[in-house]
Amino acid sequence: MFYIHCPYCGEHREEEEFHPKGQAHIARPQDPDACSDEEWGDYLFFRDNPRGIHHELWVHAVGCRKFFNVTRNTVTYDILETYKIGEQPSVTAESLASAEKTAGVQVADGGQQAVGASDSAVKDSRGAKV
Structure with a gap:
């Protein structure tokens, strides 16, 4: 079990209280009336499913x-x-990768996952810098 910080309540609560x-x-x-069926179908049904920051x-x-929105690493x-x-x-995949490059940290998963990074841009679920 893990805890999630609600940006509206300001509290850390158990994950069972939240739903993705x-x-x-x-x-x-x-x-929408000017969209083709293919464009409208893409909007309704197709989503990104990246490995890493999402x-x-x-x-x-x-x-x-x-x-509310959550930035989550789908690998870890x-x-x-x-x-x-x-x-x-x-925090975005691009900002995390560029911060790791400037810090001289080795990047795994094609820039998607940090390995031992001490990145000041990464925050925990409360928004505090890690």
Whole structure:
């Protein structure tokens, strides 16, 4: 079991209180009526499933019932940050890889997973720097 920080409640709660809802930051087409069937189907059904850093939409189902975003490493299941809807992530696969290169840290998984990195950009689930 692990704990997740809710950015609205400000508390660390057990994972059973939360439910993942899929990929975050999916832009709805501006004019759905002008979309082809293929474009609309891509929007509705196709999602990224990367190995490494991934931004996900979660809901605090048992607490405040608000939706929020999580940056999670899908390889290690580590939650790197949580942030409110409408905010942008501070941790991305690109920023993590570039920080590791500047720190001279060896990168595994094609830049997706840090190996022994002491990266100041990585935050724990409370938002505190690790």
